[in-house]
Amino acid sequence: MNGTDGNKNSQTKSTPIADAAHAHVPSGREFISWLTIGALGALMLFLALTSGQLFNRGIKAGDIAERHIVAPQAAYVIDPVATKEVMENARQLVIPVFQVDRSRDQNTIFKVDESMGRIKVLQSRGIVPEMVPGIQLNLSADEDFYLLNCSRVAFDAIFDFGQTEGKSNLANLEQSIHGKVEAAARQKVYGPRGKRTKVRQIAFEKTIDSIKTIFLTGRKTLTDVVQVEDLVSRSEALIALSVRPDYMSDYSSTMLRTTRRICNRFERFPVSDKDVWADTVFEFLPDDWDPTLRRSSAILVSNALEPNLVIDPVATKKKADQTLKEVNAVTKKYEEGEMIVSKGTIITQEIAQTLQALGISRISSVPFLMVLGFTVIAAVAFAAIFIYNFEPKHFFSGMSLGLIYTVVIVACASASLLGRTYPQFVPMAGAALCLTIFFGRRVAAAVIIPVLVLIAVNRLVEGTHLLAISIAALSAIFGYSRDRKSLMFTGLVIGVAQALGFLVGYGIVKALPFLSLASTPWMVLAPHMALPSFSNLGQVLAMEFAGGLASAIIAIGCLPFLENIFGLVTPYRLAEMAEADQPLLQQLEEKAPGTYQHSLAVANLAEAAAKAIKVDVKLVRAGALYHDVGKMVRPKFFIENQLGAKNPHDMMSPEDSRNRVLAHVTDGLELARKYSLPKAIADFIPMHQGTTLMAYFYHKACERDGKDNVDPGFYRYPGPKPNSKETAIVMLADAAEAVTHSMRDPTEEEVEQAIDKIFQLRWADEQFSDANLSYDELQRVKLAFVRVWRTLHHERLKYPSTDTGKMDVDDDSENDGDGDNKNKEAKVDATVAGDEPCCVPIVLEEEKVEENVGSDSESESESHSESESDTAWSARGESCS
Template identity: 35%
Template sequence: MLHRSADMAGVFFASLKQTLQNPRVRRAGAALFLFLAATLLLSFRFYPERVNLKVGQVAPRTIKAPRTVVFEDKVRTEELRREAASRVPRMYDLDPRVVDSIITETGEIIKAVARVAGDQSADVQAKEAALREALPFPLADGVIKALVRTPPAKLDRLGRELGGIIQQVMADGVRQEDLVAAKKAAAERIEFLSAEPAEKALARAIVQHTLRPNKFYNAARTEMLQQEAAEAVAPVEIMVRAGEKIIGEGEVVTPEHLAKLKAVGLYEARLSVAALVGVAFTVLLLVLGLFYYLYQQHREIYRETSYLYLIALVIAGVLLVAKLILAINVRQASGFSAQLGYAVPVATAGMLLAILLNARVAAFAVSVTAILVGMMTGDELRFMLCGFLTGITGVLSVSRLSRRGDLVRAGLYVGGAAVFAAVAVGLFSGTPPQLLLPVSLGLGLANGLLSSILTNGALPVIDYLSGITSPVKLLELTNPGEPLLKRLLMEAPGTYHHSILVGNLGEAAAEAIGADILTVRAGAYYHDIGKLRRPSFFIENQMGQENPHDKLAPTLSTLIVTSHVKDGVELARTYRLPEKIVEIIEQHHGTSLAGFFYQKALEADQKKPPNERDFRYPGPKPQTREAAIVMLADAVEAAVRALGQPAPGQVEGLVRRIIKEKLYDGQLDESALTFRDLEMIAVAFTKVLSGIFHSRLEYPEREGGKEDSGGSDSPKPARKGPGAGESDVAG
């Protein structure tokens, strides 16, 4: 039974291990780690909550301000602005067309009455019926009977007088709420007319029917004036001095108390479930957006799970540092503490990821980190903007890292950007003038310094844990004090100097075509370390000694020479060189032909030609532009060195011939180099070599047959012998 249980447990753990090694599961794990880390850091605090009071609650203890703060009393400011807005009267627009329309309508009614009254062909009953039909409102029978007997001339005069009354009543405008009063005023004026009662009754009926508002409420204009009045109210600023009592024990909490507690950073509201869900959902969207961007734009990074964990760790690390910095907000009594968001080193994430991955990924990660920092600081837009600006500055300042001093310079750039951002954001966010300059200089420069220190400190750890080779690691490898380079200098000095020249050539070519300069330089320095196993078998290390290849068969010589690639790979792995350097060592000869020994074998046995494949390097061919550059630089340096004292133009011809031979031999097929790249490489090689093999003076012999010593510029005879000029022997 126990044996069966053990077997089941073994199967379970084996299945679990296989599941965890699945790339999809590992990618999901990286996303989950970043989501949980960011959510926890944004939601919870490392320090105890100070106070959590509510309006109307009795304060359990006396609370004093830990520092001096000037802040805006938003509640009081809002009250004053509402009062100012309420004092703005409602604005109305007067429409003159309404009065014209009313007078026209009044005239038409009067004309209709006059037309009926003046009809001589109809009897009285017919006129009364026609008048009732023509009027748009009812009138008493007595008024109707009187109107049909009224002369048209009197009715015309009534119309003119009534029109004047309407213009007088509506001259200042009539609002809807004033309509009843306007009709009453018109009726009162009608009573003073020198007209018959029936005519006045008609006039009153016309006014009641036709009069309507001509003054209308303008909501947009009113709101604009109210807003202007509210904005004209200056913010109510309150100063809380360090040591001042904010609330005493036993006092009832008011909104003013809470405003002061929040301003000095002593008020911490407990995070509600709804707020926690909101934070988690926002973080989830940001994490999914980051990973989707990597999937769409950088598939090679998305597929490499170690890169995903690196991105997650860098962002989480910056958030952790931000949390520690912001914790000072409630612990210190300094005027800086409320502005400490400016010191959050978001640029660290940008600099690390730009160095280790690429600038575009770093810029996107900076955007995500800046948003998270803004949320962490209480949705402070100013800190988010400062983080974004400094982060992008950090990305740009290290995108072409080529020497150690670049990281220090990048820190200065980030500090300058932080100072500028703090000033700019502080001006429009209302930072008190007495704090603006100290905050900008102090926290801005601290941001740059901290970003540089964290980047420098994190790179070696990341190099060791992740296996990703950073430019700083490559810079360290090119230090002459590195163990392998010291061995190369002492045990194979010719190879060492050859490697340095190859590095100079490769660096110039890499810069010309935009390849990785540091990778090329480091790869060139170490490409021939395999020659440490048998340094005397390579012509540059023989120093006038007898060439051992003179006594060996060509096949054996080829085996010894080509084995320096395999020996170099083994030595590189022993010394834990980065994988990209190991690949250059392995690929720097590709499947090239050891031409000198192949030709020697042909001459030795012309009846049975040797198999060419036995005289080729094992490969593989260069897989990257950097490996191809090292191959070309290696071959060119060895060949040009064999020329001795080249004539002008001879160097360029040789450079182009060697590049062409490598191209036609298929050695560059898998390296992604273009014909344009090869042209630029040839120009770069020629420029460097022309500076090395420049024309030299011939010094006359002194008396006694001794030559004048011209130092390092004195001409030296070209080295002759087996393998001279062959890259497989000399380089």
């Protein structure tokens, strides 16, 4: 446009995001109502999806079957008993995961060190008495060792010399005879010390006999020590007998060092018999040791060793769980009609699980309901975000949200009730068709696709049928035509698409049998795959076709009810409303013919503009036809209906004229209610005027009372402003038609300048602040208006007179001059921009004044706006415009 400022140029493009940012956001009670609809709708949607679980108890374990229960269709079902057995076997075969526990090594070294201590104690107090119970000779370890290793002659001499010389010279005795042992024994019993008690005598005799036994059998041998039951004690005793006391310290160090080497080098599993380690320990001990000592030491260390590999319970459980995940569930195939449980049979847990898998028993669970709740929230959020970004006018409309929720909830409730018994009649395609008719393809797709996911997650419909109704729903969205004649054909397309969708699913299952196993990802969306026999396939496809067709028919039948309940209109209703035989339009033509013709002209302009910026053409045309229906209540107060009669406004005060003109809005709304016009059409009645100024009457009041004494707000329409691009287009078309109609033989340039001026005034008056109409779109609307004017005012050929046979000759030179003057007279003198507005002399023809009065605001200031200056004619009411 000409003379645009910076902020206008900054709005040259319109995008969905920008539209959303400028969309009408509800406030106050309207916002509370909108928020309530959104929250209650989400809750009702959740209840619709879970109604089968919340209100149907189903068949539980422990119940008694009230009837014979058979498989409704062929299906594969997990066998819980066999699957549990397979998993248990797999768990048993899992090898435990071990980890090294070095604290066990310290325990081993500690035990060996304790054994070394006990060996030293045995050597210090004497080992022989312990090997032969009952003997108490009180000999030292050196003496024990000597007695066990000395010769027979030296041993005989021990007793002989021991009674006379003591024990200190044992090592010096070299000779004695066997008979002296008995003599020494008698002397010991009947010696010079006097009488001995009988007990003492017997004990001493046993002692002598034991010593003689040791001597006569080759002293203390390995066989005598092995008779000790405790293996460790036996090894310790052998070591105590084999290692000389003065070498005990070196032996102990060697043993501890060897034990540490073994602990650091080997990781040991738990064993039932530790002797298996003795051979390994034996190899680590010095080769120069006596075999008996080496073997005894190996046994001692092996018994002290503890397993340092212990089971890691966390890692072992993780390994077992991973193994169980890889185990395939054992499935059992049920043929269609196969008996599962007989009447009167108690339902076991296994049978209950089988019934649940087949969809015969619906067993609800809190975790599943929680997951479903989050899924509902996610689906609603997805659809809301999409609609907010691409269709904000529907997002912020409570009625639009209410209709969307109603359609979706009915579809989901039908799936919950019919999904298991008659899945082909779930009206998902009908829901998609309804949403597409009311809101278009984008909104319908953004709503229906998440709903199909919700049905799949809740397993309301079996896999092949779900695929069928999904394809039918998509065909309803993308195969829909706005032509009423092709609407029934759309129903046939939906039926065919649903049948073909089922056939595709059937083919997939037949071609890929693994899809029917419950362990596959496919089964996340469907508990089983229904496979009718080939002979029944034709019947099933016919049912699918009937279900899709019925869904479309129901949707079409519900359209009038949904329109009346939610105040929304379909393209078909709009087309009906635009027909000339509508009662209200017939009355308008009869009572206010001028207004009727004006409405037709506005409709033509508005329709072209709607096509230019790609908005609802049918809504724009219907709104334009009905925007001035209120004028037929008082038609004579509007110049287009006076037909040359005297203008009543000439005799009225500005206030009375204002009231009469303003009444056509309230009268129009009253007629809209009387004739049940849809709200979408009735909104055009007040919004085509917005809050514009009745400039002529305001200026007239300024001339009478002075500008300072006149309130411009009194002469403004009450609104509301246009809240959509459609209503804004009709506002512009109304004003543009009045201006172009009042101009006499204008050029195309003059028409474009006049329309441009009107647009500038409306833009400056912020009439489009709620309409999401960008400045770039205003340019396209202007060009559309000019194009329509050009097609209606093209030049025509002049035909010769039928009387003279000659061409009529006009006084072109005179007419041209007069025409220029007349066009100039049809404009407001712009040379008075500096004068006080209420004192501006208006150079108008008398006829033009009457036209301005008669056509209310659109025929007041706008009719001459092409020549108005911004100073003299301000749409904000700052001057007498």
